[in-house]
Amino acid sequence: MSAAAPNTPAQLPEFKQVMGHPRPLWMLFMTEFWERFAFYGMRWALALYIVAEFFGGDSSGEAHASRLYGAYLALVYAAALFGGYVADRVIGYQRSILIGAVVMAVGLFMVVVPNETVFRIGLATIIAGNGLFKPNISTMVGQLYAPGDERRDSGFTLFYMGINAGAFIAPILTGYLAEHMFGGSSAMPAYKAVFIASGLGMLISLIWFWFGRARLQGIGKPIAGSEGLAKPLMVAVGVVVAIPLIFFLLTIEASLLAWILGVLFLALCVLILREGFQDGAVARDKALAMLIIFAFNVLFWMFFEQAGSSFNFLAQNIVQRDFGGWTFPVGWFQSVNSLAIISLAPVIAWIWVRLGRANPSIPRKFGLGIIFNGLAFLLLMVALSSMVDPQTMKIPFWTLFMVYVIQSVGELCLSPIGLSMVTKLAPVRLVGFGMGGWFLSTAIGNNLSGIFAGVISGEGGMTVASAHSGYTFGFWVLIGAGVLLFLIAPLIQKLMHGVK
Incomplete structure (x- = not known):
């Protein structure tokens, strides 16, 4: 028992x-x-x-x-x-x-x-x-x-x-x-x-x-x-x-907080790897696979969490929200993610089951999550470069709405399997520390999201040009990371020793 x-x-x-x-x-x-x-x-x-x-x-x-x-x-x-x-x-x-x-x-x-x-x-x-x-x-x-x-x-x-x-x-x-x-x-x-x-x-x-x-x-x-x-x-x-x-x-400066969180995360990684080495080659490989995925998790949340910062300023200043005398409140955009999660979660779950043996591995699901996040930024790139109304200097309402929906698909590919993955890959005696690594990687991503949003706004506030430049950078980083994760997925899967 x-x-x-x-x-x-x-x-x-x-x-x-x-x-x-x-x-x-x-x-x-x-x-x-x-x-x-x-x-x-x-x-x-x-x-x-x-x-x-x-x-x-x-x-x-x-x-x-x-x-x-x-x-x-x-x-x-x-x-x-x-x-x-x-x-x-x-x-x-x-x-x-x-x-x-x-x-x-x-x-x-x-x-x-x-x-x-x-x-x-x-x-x-x-x-x-x-x-x-x-x-x-x-x-x-x-x-x-x-x-x-x-x-x-x-x-x-x-x-x-x-x-x-x-x-x-x-x-x-x-x-x-x-x-x-x-x-x-x-x-x-x-x-x-x-x-x-x-x-x-x-x-x-x-x-x-x-x-x-x-x-x-x-x-x-x-x-x-x-x-x-x-x-x-x-x-x-x-x-x-x-x-x-x-x-x-x-x-303190957000950059200093990033260093503090980074040092904590590195210390946690050292403890997990040391325990993995002591438990043998299989445990070592699993711990290493988990830590690699943590690094990609940082990138996902760095850009996903623009929702509470730069996307709000985008909605407030650069998105067309007026509908015949009624203005769509900025805060309501935040509900789109939850609505999409509730609506799409059963669909995504059905797709995974339907795929059967062709169901993507954990690293490739993470890769899909990052790529969908990148596709949301691609939509913003297109909107800010070719859909800006010259009279109002605003982009169509539907573009930001769909950005939240596309990001939600990415979240469903990545987030639900994160904690489950930790329980399967962390060294037996350090599962709690493994969970700590997951939370810390998310925390680091969230802190970096604020720094990135600050760069987009700059000293004078967000403009169409600054938003386009920042979100273009986000697109290339996310697509590059997602493709890289897809390419190295077989190596990570090998390190996982059959964990699915």
């Missing part, structure tokens, strides 16, 4: 089944729905708000806003490393989620304050809370199913739908509120409505989990002997201490 996962009873409780799955899955589904509502509800507005509030709407602030956005997103992913450890070894998953939800809610309400220092402290607080919340609720979904339970994958698929449902609704609702509350308009949204709505969403998530956690019947509780309040208080103090450190990382 295999050992139980940390913070999980040795024998699973007899859960009541709802629609063929354990009843607590639906409680976790809605908890995550509201947390993602909070996260994505304010994500679209961050860079735009920074320019509007702290630069008086001057486009010279776009580069600064993009770099700060990239740093924020990078640290959100990096914080997940520490949050997973705290849940595993210190206070359990339930308490980690509760503390994380409280901290995130506080941070979301702090960013409402129109003061740049308070705003950055609020972002640091959100990062600290998200680190405790995000990785641990996903882990608990897996703990609802016994090892070998064939429903596990479909359970995660349903949970993933909750994530995307929250991410789809949030920008639409918060974008609407920003234009209709506190004197906001399409020309000048009231961004505090966005942050208030997101904070309320996080409170709903907290309340939902607080009252629903009894259904878990012990899943995710602290390990025996740690049920008291001493350790949660210690973690709370740790969060308070961590927030100034995160605040500091948000204030």
Whole structure:
């Protein structure tokens, strides 16, 4: 009999089944729905708000806003490393989620304050809370199913739908509120409505989990002997201490943060490779294959995450959004990705099954993901070079809409298999560090996305020429990386020793 996962009873409780799955899955589904509502509800507005509030709407602030956005997103992913450890070894998953939800809610309400220092402290607080919340609720979904339970994958698929449902609704609702509350308009949204709505969403998530956690019947509780309040208080103090450190990382140059994240990543790679060498040739080869794919993962997210930075400025200034007196809100573009994921995920899954033995290998699926990302940039290249209206200096609405759709196809080729790949390739004793490598590679890509978006905007703000130049560079890098990955896929597959 295999050992139980940390913070999980040795024998699973007899859960009541709802629609063929354990009843607590639906409680976790809605908890995550509201947390993602909070996260994505304010994500679209961050860079735009920074320019509007702290630069008086001057486009010279776009580069600064993009770099700060990239740093924020990078640290959100990096914080997940520490949050997973705290849940595993210190206070359990339930308490980690509760503390994380409280901290995130506080941070979301702090960013409402129109003061740049308070705003950055609020972002640091959100990062600290998200680190405790995000990785641990996903882990608990897996703990609802016994090892070998064939429903596990479909359970995660349903949970993933909750994530995307929250991410789809949030920008639409918060974008609407920003234009209709506190004197906001399409020309000048009231961004505090966005942050208030997101904070309320996080409170709903907290309340939902607080009252629903009894259904878990012990899943995710602290390990025996740690049920008291001493350790949660210690973690709370740790969060308070961590927030100034995160605040500091948000204030340094994005390039310096990139070096810090890079050093952490290299140290992680050394540990993983050393363990792989000690475990023999097969383990060594698998670890090396995983690290190669991590490098390509950095590139994917560097360009994919233009969604929250340069694509917003593109939508605001260079995309035709007027439809007979009604203006399509900038924030609504952020919902296209989630809508495409929900619509296309079953199609992509069907294609993989239909291909059977011709199903692409993991490296080639990653390559397809990167190439589709590149094709999205190709569409922008064409639009910015040959579809600009000479009267308005704007490109057609449908072009940016389709960019999000094409990127979503790339995401579906790459993202769902990432974490699964890590569990199959990482050295047995360092799977946690392997997950850390995945999160860190994503974090590095997110930070680089902010730096790249800042280059596109330059000192004076985004123009048609600067956008065309930047997105052309993005296209060639992505297509080159995707083709390279396709070419070396057989070598990587050989290093994987039969892992599919």
